[in-house]
Amino acid sequence: MQGTRSLFVPGPTNVPEDVRKAIDVPMEDHRAPDLPAFTLPLFADLKKIFKTDTGRVFLFPASGTGGWEAAITNTLRPGDKVLASRFGQFSHLWIDLCQRHSLNVEIVDVDWGEGVPLDIYAERLKADKDHKIKAVLVTQNETATGVQSDVSGVRTALDDAGHPAMLYVDGVSSIASVDFRMDEWGVDLAVSGSQKGFMLPAGLAIMCASEKALEASKSAGLARCYFDFQDMIQTNDSGYFPYTPPMTLIRGLRCSVDRLLDEGLENVFARHHYLAEGVRKAADAWSLRLCAKEPKWYSDTVSAICLPDGYDSGELLARAYHRYGISLGAGLSKVAGRVFRIGHLGDMNEVMLLSALAGTEMALRDLGVPIVAGSGVAAAQEYYRGAANGYSDLLITRAAAE
Amino acid sequence: MQGTRSLFVPGPTNVPEDVRKAIDVPMEDHRAPDLPAFTLPLFADLKKIFKTDTGRVFLFPASGTGGWEAAITNTLRPGDKVLASRFGQFSHLWIDLCQRHSLNVEIVDVDWGEGVPLDIYAERLKADKDHKIKAVLVTQNETATGVQSDVSGVRTALDDAGHPAMLYVDGVSSIASVDFRMDEWGVDLAVSGSQKGFMLPAGLAIMCASEKALEASKSAGLARCYFDFQDMIQTNDSGYFPYTPPMTLIRGLRCSVDRLLDEGLENVFARHHYLAEGVRKAADAWSLRLCAKEPKWYSDTVSAICLPDGYDSGELLARAYHRYGISLGAGLSKVAGRVFRIGHLGDMNEVMLLSALAGTEMALRDLGVPIVAGSGVAAAQEYYRGAANGYSDLLITRAAAE
Amino acid sequence: MQGTRSLFVPGPTNVPEDVRKAIDVPMEDHRAPDLPAFTLPLFADLKKIFKTDTGRVFLFPASGTGGWEAAITNTLRPGDKVLASRFGQFSHLWIDLCQRHSLNVEIVDVDWGEGVPLDIYAERLKADKDHKIKAVLVTQNETATGVQSDVSGVRTALDDAGHPAMLYVDGVSSIASVDFRMDEWGVDLAVSGSQKGFMLPAGLAIMCASEKALEASKSAGLARCYFDFQDMIQTNDSGYFPYTPPMTLIRGLRCSVDRLLDEGLENVFARHHYLAEGVRKAADAWSLRLCAKEPKWYSDTVSAICLPDGYDSGELLARAYHRYGISLGAGLSKVAGRVFRIGHLGDMNEVMLLSALAGTEMALRDLGVPIVAGSGVAAAQEYYRGAANGYSDLLITRAAAE
């Protein structure tokens, strides 16, 4: 096609030029004598992203799904009871993975559009007097529905119940984009992936384990070898890896971690909120509702937007892709055909998002969805311009300083 | 900055990914035995871009200014009379260059916002009974004002007057973007550059000379060596160059020529018209007038838009650049401060341009220019969606075929 | 450092320029409507690399170790008996992985420097009257010792014994470099990785399963989810993947498969033999013996060379790396300190290898190893020049045609 195809799926996200260049390097010997001088500081800086002092970061050549598997196989035993909530395609798949690894999952189904039900979790944990539940699962950001859950609230529920279960968080589409606090929230296993907030191609599961989780991984968990924590620890300690690491992605990771720390994590989070708000203003102007039922569930990394009855989101996506060259996210599983998604995470700014909104508007109107041309764009523009939001102020200050 | 900075100046234009990759190659020996197998077909294909069978293409490591100099120094003698029209910064500079090379330029000044005055040219040519005028200069697209001139009309004027003067065209910001016909229009010297319609970085003057111009270059012209046609011809004939050629750009040129021919030149022109029309609809919706005074002068590669009195376009550009990360074109010389420019040439599509319009709207509103948020975007969107324009139909057909 | 650092480890191998560019692409939607038009032909062409009509190729975001795990967890049950031979670090690790997944491995230890003992395998298979052995493991190329084993001979042993066990081949450092014939040799599971003969960065396990293996994967194997064949099949059938695929590597794979098929697999194999022979001539000239005990074990992808007593290969590698900027392979485990390795696989030619030999010679002499300067280089040069070897003839013919 002529001109750039624009990507607004909730991962993979756009890889910044400097990260692309950091990845595109000649091959190197992963046993070179000077490799540890590169890897050890990287592991140290990754801990800052997870906001942990005591945890340990792991890098597996895998997708986020591999990260889920690593989390449970290293720390749980066959038949262990796990508390989990299901409200979207990804929370569903993690539960499925647990079951295939012979865990006993206590599933709390809630409507797609809601997130982890803190009250039910609290209740179940209190009821579990003899601590059969070994792990509590939280999908911090359900990518399929654009729903964010309250991880810290789950920690409170565990603490209130005096429950020793470990806390596992799927942060694939949230960590490095929205706030996450490994230590403060007492998270035991956090799973992320390279292709979202870390602004890298897919291929790297980026995980963090608490001391408690590491302790659990020493005694027998589920069968595993590729994803074994102890093998990793043995070699990572000296700056190496137990098998050939994907060095190009790891070189890129150095650059993306630098970007995140240079921008400042709190600024990264503020930017994601700011960008997301603009998209939500646009949806509002279009009179289309989000899949997320209430503001408290709104995701700052992806908005799932519902089409009115009678319109097919698959058709919308095809139109946007083929006619206007923009990639939007599809509705998955239960919400297939009814929902389309705009990813607003990673290396993104307001002008890029406005082109997503402008392209989406054209496709919506081509389908006959009754929206006013330019209305969503205008709503977002006015929000982005506004001095009322803190992030805009920051940008104005920065611009003035240049 | 976070996210991509967007470029909407009228050159350099965005370089497509595949062209960037074609440029980014290891160095090579420019005297390698297999180089001619690469260069000779490239020269042949470049003739298609100029629409010439009989002309000859030259590639100089230079900017477009170097192309202007090559054109005149190879073919004219000190004191030769040249007819030229001045209506913008670039037509002005070409005249200045002629004067510095001791040509006698008969200047026709017209208002900035108009183009080559065919009637005056016709008159002057008819009046020049003893053919003192050796060359007639036409700036096909005045980049400073967004004005397109009628090259074919100048040919008619020459023919009607039975005048033997050579026809020189500055096509730097038009060739490979809007229609240009070397042979049919009887152009003797056409000058273009790599950084506009050819979608390459700056650094290559791309020229074409007619047989008549080549003949003129054999007898003494002005002093020259670096830009000498005959040195080029001697080595180009066998596929080489008289001095180290910028092979990375020339490798990239192969790719950009392939892109142009694959898209089809007529489609390239239609796309540029379609993109330009959208921008003009936006300007109209903003109630801002173009620098180009009448539709017949409208440029399909760049729109120069006038701000209302009391607003400074320099301030607008600074705002757009620092706060929203988009590069717009400045007003130059006579129109500095009053005009801003949106380049819509090269590897561009409607969604990219909508982001330019959206960003411009925010900056305009930040400055207090009384425009309605989203209005320009909406006007362009509706135009782009419309089946009324031929290019949109083509895109729809192509999308349906995928 | 100044100038290029040269890489001669047996993986990762040098990534050709065009493959690097194929990898370095903007992110894309892995659910895009036109993705299958890319992935399905790629899967088809990958079958040619494995020389299979009936097998099925899998691509997992993983290292080769992940491929080992995928192979056994999809097709075997806890406690299943597996016949395997151990003669180097990588055959050792595969056995270890099997044991951790609760397989019952019948280990045949042979000296490091030898390969799979066909006679013992034959004997054991014949003795296993009630077919307790479910799988026979073969490390086609033991990367640690530079030993190649005879996969086809193992097939013969199985057939001679009328034994139904499945045949598993670790072809990580052999497939796409030396001959491998999935169908003809009756291989059931072949494991390779991106970073060797496929000339890509690490991060992709490239596998092939026979119909028999696929059948076995339908009934319960070992616990697995990330590496599940059936999930892959369900989505791969329509050109997609069960989770975010590492599209950049897969785009690169398209390019590397094209390179392999364009060169012609038999030419690829001939080139690797030719390159390896030169290195062996050099070792001979240095009077250093290979770790591989006999010519029948010689690997065409990596040569492990023994240092005389009293010299430390670690020191040699450090010297080569820090002083001369070349990366050689270390001796691993049992042969640590005594062996160094030269990888001669992937995108390699004779002049590159001569620089490895020249650099190695300097480092050897710096350590005081009694070799004659230039002797190894000269021996390799004379071999490479020789018309006696078929590959050189091919190169001469090709050069003449240019």
Add this chain to the structure above:
Amino acid sequence: MQGTRSLFVPGPTNVPEDVRKAIDVPMEDHRAPDLPAFTLPLFADLKKIFKTDTGRVFLFPASGTGGWEAAITNTLRPGDKVLASRFGQFSHLWIDLCQRHSLNVEIVDVDWGEGVPLDIYAERLKADKDHKIKAVLVTQNETATGVQSDVSGVRTALDDAGHPAMLYVDGVSSIASVDFRMDEWGVDLAVSGSQKGFMLPAGLAIMCASEKALEASKSAGLARCYFDFQDMIQTNDSGYFPYTPPMTLIRGLRCSVDRLLDEGLENVFARHHYLAEGVRKAADAWSLRLCAKEPKWYSDTVSAICLPDGYDSGELLARAYHRYGISLGAGLSKVAGRVFRIGHLGDMNEVMLLSALAGTEMALRDLGVPIVAGSGVAAAQEYYRGAANGYSDLLITRAAAE
């Protein structure tokens, strides 16, 4: 071809990875408000490369030939007398260029293989009592013959004669590789190019003018516009350019200047001498003589090596290129067919050069030139290993520190 094609011509030289990446950037607005923050420090650092405090650096989108033209057209008048020596293709071409621009060149022809004849220059300058000679030309490194001349000696000759002529130096294949001292040697115009010691693609003439030369450029020189110093000065002073600059090369230049300054200019020069010495040892071992007649003429950036009678260097180059994938430099003009050249400048190290020598040896032997296989390689190896040379010591110290 398979594996890397290696480049050993005396320019273009190999572009380091980081410089390639610095070049391969998205297009940018060359009138952006923050451009001067980039360009002004770059101009300042370029002065360090020329070793000047008082001179001024110019960057023209051109080859070195353009730099020659800029040097003379800005500072000389028609008919001005120029003293120049001719001893190779490039000194010849510069003289030719002067003549075409109507200068009166007093040519001192010496044998190809020698350099600027200091005694003759001294004599001519002394004889020129009324200072008709306005400029003295020195080709510091004659790339065609691998001959280095003594610029400082010419300054002495000028001073001894009390002659006010300006000193012009062609440093295209020497500056940034071997010592050059603008101020100390009183050079008035120095011309270099991007594609040699600056390790960039061709396309940028990099020049430096003394205050005296700048003063001369204010009063009328030869006709010029594209190469006009004053236009450059007016815009460069504020960090901009008079026409579209080749920003990609200029971005790359920032990186290459950083590399040069980080390595340290004296180390750069030492490295070039060290690399060159190895090649000369090899030529010696082959019993082939250099085109440069005496050690005082030896170039540290390129060695032109003579073949024995009866052998054709064109055939040698074709063999090296087609059969072994290495690019060597051809013999040009007077020495065509008799000489081949090995470029050893830019981003080069000893292992890379050893591959050039190894490949050359094979091609020489294929042609039947009576040399011993490995002999040149061995001679160079032993030199490079030797603690006797200072550069090797530096490398050993650096390696020990890692």
